[in-house]
Structures are given as structure tokens and as C-alpha cells.
Amino acid sequence: MAYVALMAGQQARPLKGSFNQVPVLHSNQPEEVEGEGILINTAPGYAYAAETGQPLRNAEYTFNGEFGVHMHHKYFPPNRRQLSASGRRPELTLGLILINPGGRAVHIRFENGAVRNSFEAPYLQQYKMGVRPLGPRPWNTGPGDATAIQMLRGRLDSKLSQEITIPARSRIVLFHTQLPALGIANALLKGRSDGPFQMAVVAAKNPQSDWELLSVLDQGRLAPGRVYLNRIADINGRRVFSRVGGVAIGDAYQATLSHDLAQQGPLHVPLTSTHRHNFGTREVQVNPLVSRMIDSSLDNVGTYGVRFDVDLNLKGAGPYELVLSHPSTTGSSRPFTAFRGSFQVRTEEGLQEMHVGLRSGQSVALTTLNLRAGVANPVRVSLVYPADATPGHLLSVVPASQVAMVQDRERQLELARNAASSTAAPLPSTLPALPDPDEGAAGGLPSLPPLVLQPGAPTLQPELSPYRSLPLAPPPPPAPARTTQPRSTAPTPGMASESLVDRYRQALEAQQQMMRGLMGR
Template sequence: MLSLLLGFTLAQSTPATPPPEEVVQTQQVRPLPGQLDTVPVFNSNSPELVLKEGILLSTFPADGKKVPEAHLNYPFRGRFDVFAHHVARAEPPEDLRSLHIGIMLHNPGSEAVTVDILQGASYLSQPDAPFIQLPAQSRNILGNIFAGPGDRAVSDVLRGRRQASFPAQIVIPPGESQMLLNLPIPVRELTPPLNGRSTLMRLRSSGTVYAASMALFARQNADGSERAPTLEEWQNLLQTGELSTPRDRVPTPLDSNQPRIYGRVAGVAQGSQWRSFVVDGPQARYLTIPQAGQAFSYPLSSLHGGTLGTNQIQSANMLVRYPDTAYRAHGNYGIQYSIKLPLHNTTQNAQKVSVSVQTPIKEDNLTKQGLRFFTTTAPQVFFRGSVRVRYRDDQGRPQTQLTHLVQRRGQPGEPLVLLNMKPGDRRLVEVDFIYPPDATPPQVLTVSTQ
């Protein structure tokens, strides 16, 4: 997490504070209906901190490569996503060259392949999207509120945007390669000389392609200025290079009882979107609202060791991965949740109903009869991202709200929408968001009746 790297030196000089007191909110936690789709995601997040040139993630075949173990041999065709998040730091501090992140696509076939860039965004931490302090909730219709490059990138894609620097499509001749991305992470004039880049793209290919993300330092022109590496330089790295270093911490096997290290993701994950139709049961058409004074919740991005009593692990499976990287795409960075709540007031009285996102204290099995929260604000930010809510208001008018949330560990959150539901009233609430990088799971989606 870039935010953690930037905050490390500050944390060392801050005196320890006692943990805040806890409160238990009595509410049922139910598994979230639905499942991830089967769209493959090229997920390049390890090593997060890149200090040396090398291959970050290659799905090319190993044939003819100098370092065969750096290539995972996974072809893409049709819909697939690209997610990449990496950090550069001057090492040693006087080496202020920009690190370039390159993502290459290769057409192994005998006919040209067209790759449509449906949506896409790539941002730097500095200056594009610094980690700034923001309120717990902000209206974000224009998409101009964000903290961190991952937050900004997924906000753009949620809105269906394609950054102006990306073409609508690229055509790759047979047997050739093209750069999908070739962008720098500059560190010069930054204090400390540390920066990061987050990228999320939704693609559709007319034929088979292989993909690779790589890291090369900027080349120097005769006048001392920097230039981006050429396609030939990237191709040479792919053929002869090894995996970039330093490597991240090796993850704990999923069935181990040792202290859990999730690790960072480098591979192809299965699933780009989780669609959910939340109703009372398999044959039901509506979701009965909670009784007055009660609530129920559904996990968002639940993972091993953090299912909140549901035993539901939403982390995407890895189709291919490097042995020293995460066993699953813990955190589901870049994955869209699309949740429909067809609420129904079955009582004889008007009810005030709210829908909210919350960040409870992480647990696997609930130790109390509900979710645990802190009574005061904890220091760690666990979620920065925009949530879109669509519904009909109390006058029957369609509404679309985009709200930017900043939630800290153990924060109960505020309502995204408040509905005054008459007896027998039925109201569809649709919640969409893309799980942002630099967030820490799990969260919950909570429906409560006051």
C-alpha cells in the first residue's frame, strides 16, 4: 500500500496511543448472493515496490525465454481486464531516474487482432492523486474527489471513462507486439523520492493475445533529458529479463495455522465483476426490510480469515500465479460490485430505512452477537473510494448519487441513502462500486430500519 509506505517514517515518531473502545452493533451478517464472473484479470501488484528493472508479470509462453519461470503461459481472448499498481523509490537516493511501467500485448496468430479499450485510467500518486485528508462522506458527482491513484483510477472506470491518452483501440499485426502502456513513475523533486502508479483497464480482444508488465528505467538522450524505453527495448527485456526485485513477503499457505501473510498478487485472477440480487431466499423476489431498530449486513471483499461469520470468501481465484505471490486476489482490487436490493416494507407502518457501507473490525468468526466497531476514530484508513447508489426517492423520482467514502478501521459509516417507506412500499436500491486499491477488506453493506 503506497499510503503505508509514505506514512512509515511518520509512524516511527508518533507515540503509541491506547486502542479505542469497542461497541457491538447487534445485526445479522448474511453471505452476499451471487458470485464473480469468469472474466480474467491481468493483476500486476507484486513486487509493489520496484527497485530494479525486470519482468513484473508475463503471461507469455516460456519457450525461447532466457528465464522460463518468469512466464506463466496464459492467453487472453475476448473480454479481460488489466490492473497494475507499483511503487518506485530512488535507491540510492541520488538515483533520480524515472521508472517506466510497460504493458505489452502480443499477437501470436496469423491474422491481425483488434483490442478495444472500453474503459481505462492510469494515475500517479504525485501529482495526479496525492493521499490527502478528506471527509468521511463527500458528494462526488463529477468524480473530482479522490485520495490516491487507485481511488482516482477506479472512480473513472466506474463512470465508464477512458482517459484521453488511451486510444479507443489498437490493432496488432500477426506475430507482432504493441505497447498498451508505457508510462513513467517520476521521483525527481519529490520528498521523499517515492511515487506510485495505479492502472485499471477493461479490454476486449478479437483474437488471442499474451500480456506482460515490465519495469525499465528511463533512457537518457544526448542532452541529458529522459526518454521512454522503445518497443525493441521492452521486447529485449521480455526475452532475456528475470523477475523484478525486491520480491514481496512470501504468503502463508491458505490452510496454514501460522500468522497470516496474504502476499501481493502477480498473476491472472478470475473475475472482474460480482453481480448480486439480494432477496429473502432463492425463490423470493424482494428483500424484506429489517424490523424497527434492527439491521442486517452483507460482506464486501471478504477473504480468508475475514468472513465475518459467513464462511464466504469472495477473493478471486488465481488461474496462474508466481509461487511466491498471493494464493488468491485478496482484496479484489479493481473488481466491480453491482448489488440490487429490492426492498419491501411488509409491515403496517411507515418505516425509515437506510443503506450504508461500514468497516467493522475484521473477524473470521463473530465473537459477539453482531459486528464490532470503535466508538472513536481509529488512525488507519481502510477504505477510500466512490460508491454509486441509484433509487427512487420518496416522491418517486429516480436519483443517482455518487458518494466518496473515507472509512477507518472499525468505522460504522453514515447512510448512503435514507428512505421513508410506506406500508407495503417496494423500492429498488442499486449499489455499484469498484473495490479500490489501497483499501483493506472486509467491509459490509448494511440495511437498517430506524
């Protein structure tokens, strides 16, 4: 169901890792908030849907001990089409409320965490795609990546308290942040309590005090924007995935694997795999929900905010490339941004940190691994899965020489594409579309790292939700070699453009066959 050109003719191995047992509050449903109200509440009781007026049971759960928090929301006001590009946009305020229902005070200490919005961590065009080293303050890659980096580095924002106390039978606002219209706010947090407590997330318009945030909770009305309320049967039947609004078990995933590259060949393992994208391993790295809102997805499919630590013990000699891929699938149209986040790679040579921007159907080389012969070479790959990503990735270790050969073929194909696009008539829509819609007015191809594979095989169909699961057919077999008929030396009108299109098609087919043959060795 999922096609990665780098893995053509080869097989992936399961990681056989596991999640820990830390409960995490996920506030991501609705992702696109339209106004004031409750987003999620784990205290017992009900809240009323703005869309239908019906009471919906809270995602009831009482935390005690280690816990985590993940919040990710956008503000899409009903009048968003009338917003001025130059004027100040309206805002909501998101607040995290801690509730102590018991008769004694509860003390909480926070280990690490961060809160960012689109004002503090904007998307800057030059940082979006490719592989780049991380700096000390990499806040220009969006709120989701900015908070994940702090968690990855084990840091706590200075504006967050290291320790707080919730008095008996009391509620406090732990933090609040601005959510600009058409913008994003994201929060990740990890802590430990010495007693039971509950949590809630609310959205308010221009609150002047914490009391106004608490009053939104007391009104018992859910924030508008719950677009999946009319699709409950589809969610329960796993025909569609909503966003996650509930409590998931697991804030970390760990796996250890040994592999002899000389004896077993290149290594491919799934990373953040799903039922749809597990690369033939049948391994699904999805942690369960123990409590959820009725319109939430059934599982924590996105694993947003979960830390992944993969320890590889590799035997081999010489340079190998560590590569991240996202699959292409049949029924494709244009590629989309499939990952925008950060990695740590630790080897005996030291620690490397990098930001990665990846499109569907692409493979990018994260770093070169210089393996010593005759010993096991330890490599740890770590990431905190960011909200700006679509799960189902492949992590590979392949020979550097193989990557260089594929890269050279890709460059030759790109020259053919450029020549055809500059002189020929518009190509048929069945040919691969190279420009990224995220690039906007800048157009053209972005600057990418040493390995960029954009296979001729179909790419993943964009979806309304990155969690939707559709039955798909396997990739088509290689096309037979084309026999080119002799052409007249006196072309008729339109023949020049047809010739370029044919040559473009032939280049694509030749590249596909060479790539499949190369990967099959």
C-alpha cells in the same frame, strides 16, 4: 473474529452473489518495485529473479475475447532514504505490452479504462477521510481511486486508444506511465479481442522509445523487490498472503437480496469478504487465480479492480441509513486506513456518487434511504474496489433514529476524551488511540460524516500485508459495571489526574454497554 459495533447483537446475511468469467491480468507483485525489469509476463517461458538468479516460470495465459487489466505498483529505490524532499525524485516507466504469437492480426476494442500516477492524482489531505460527494474530475484522492472512478462511470481515458491492432507475430506497447520514487501508478482496463494474445508489464529507467521497453522484456530479468521469494512455503500453506501476480477469473461480482426491515430487523451483508472477515456468514467473496507467479498469493484476495453491484429490494417505511463498516479485531493497536474509494448509490430518487475514507473499526453513513411503505424499494450499491483498501467490509441498512442515538453517545464520549487529554497525564496505552497516523502533522480528529463509530472494542492489528491471515480470539465479553468509591474533598498530588482517567474509563464502559444494549433491541 471480526467485531463491528453497529452489528452488536444482530446477525449478517450472506449475499450469495457470483463473479463473472472474465480473465483479468493482475500486476501487483511485487507491489514495491526496486528497479528495472519484468513485473509479469503471460507468454510461455521463464524469467530470472534479481534476488536469487533462479528461473521463475511465467504466469502463462493466453487471452481471447473479453479481458481486463489491473496494475498497481510503487517505486522504492534502494537509496530511498537519501532522497531529497525538495529535489526531483527518480522515476521508473511502467509499460503494458501486448503480444500476438499467432499468424494473423488481432484486433482489440477497449470499453473503459484509466491510467493514473501520483503526479496526476495526488493524495490531498482534505479529501482523505469521511464521506464527500464526487465532482466531475475527482483526481485528488490517489491513483487507485481515480482509475476506479473511471471504471465505475464506464469511461475510457482520452489518452487510451479505443481500438488497436496487433500485427501477426508482433508486439506493441499499449501504454506507459511514469512511476515516481515513493509514489504510485495504477491502471484499470477492460476490453475485448477477436483473437488470442498475451500480455506483459515491464519497468524501465528513462526509456527513450517503445523499443527500449520491449528490450527489457527480451532481457528476461525480473524487476527486483520480490520480498516473498523466501516465503513460498508460507504462501502455499496460507500462513501469509503475498500480493497478486497472475490471472484471476472475474472482473465483476453481482448479487440480489430482498429484505423486510420491519419483519427481519436491520440488514447487514458482507462486502469484499474474506476467510478472516465474513461476519459469521462463511461467505468468501474471493475470485480464483488460474495462473500465477510462484510468489503470488493463491487467490485474488484483494479483488482490486473488481466491480461490485449489489441490488437490495427493501421493505420498510421512513428514513434508514446505508452504512459501510470495517471491523475491529482483538489484539489491536492503532487504527489504519481501511478504505479510500468511491461508491455509487442508485435509488428511485436518483443516482448519488460519493468518495469514502474509512478507518479500521469505523462505520460511516453513505446516504439516507427514504423508504416508501407497502412496496419494495430498489437500491443498487456499486463500487470498483480500489487498491487503497483492505478487504472485508460490512454493508448495513439500519434505522436513522438508531444511528442518531449512537452518534449522540459518540459525541459525548468524545467530549470526555478531549477533557481528559487536555488536563490529565498521558493515558495508559491500553486505552483506544484516537489520532490517525495518516493525519500526520495536522493531528486531531478529521471531519467525518453523520455517523462515525469508533468502538471501545479492540481494533484490527496493522499488518505488513493486508492479506495476512492470523488466528484471532472473539471479542471479549462486556466489562462489569464499576463501583466508584467516594473520594476525599482534599485531593492528594496526582489524584486529580487519576480521577479524570477513572471517569474516562467509566465513560468508555458505559458507552459500550449502552451500545450493546441498543444494538440488541
